[in-house]
Amino acid sequence: MKHSDGGVRAVAVLEATKGLLALLVAIGLHVYTGQNLSALALELVRHLHLNPASHYPGIFISAVGSVSQSSLTLMAFGAAVYTSVRFIEAYGLWHNMRWTQWFALLSGAIYLPFELYEMIRHFSMLSVIVLLINLVVVMYMYFVLFPRRAVI
Structure with missing residues (x-):
């Protein structure tokens, strides 16, 4: 693992x-x-x-x-x-499966502008939490798909 x-x-x-x-x-x-x-x-x-x-x-x-x-x-x-x-x-x-990692990254990223708009328009703790969770998932999947190479 x-x-x-x-x-x-x-x-x-x-x-x-x-x-x-x-x-x-x-x-x-x-x-x-x-x-x-x-x-x-x-x-x-x-x-x-x-x-x-x-x-x-x-x-x-x-x-x-x-x-x-x-x-x-x-x-x-x-x-x-x-x-x-x-x-x-x-x-x-x-x-x-690699393709689902891409799917998770892209499908999560598509929602980010809408969630940001919703948070600005109708501010609530729920909208903040939803945006933050999705942002963490998108960033995490990005780092899984594009790991940093060790510099020697």
Whole structure:
């Protein structure tokens, strides 16, 4: 095992975790396909002891009710595809496959400008943490792919 294998495996675990979360979203979306989403949103608002006629709960109920069944199915399919990509990446990283190291570097780097924009636009600790984790992964994968040569 090379010195970088532990770090690469940590990135693999992170990617597998993202895949697992996406799988839960895909299953959740699939479960609610075909159901009356407005009624479910209203039930959730009442369960949380909120007034459905007040401003924000009303916006939530309206937004959930406007999601079409075909959109819900498409979102579930997209989440399933994302899950597959993350699991394949995690498997490849765990087994130290070079192409998945490149994939991790490039796919992480693509998100950095969007995460930076989101952090600036809607500053929160969550946006800072997401940006920092992704930045660490991208930098680490860069150093795995381009190790410094020892100068003699």
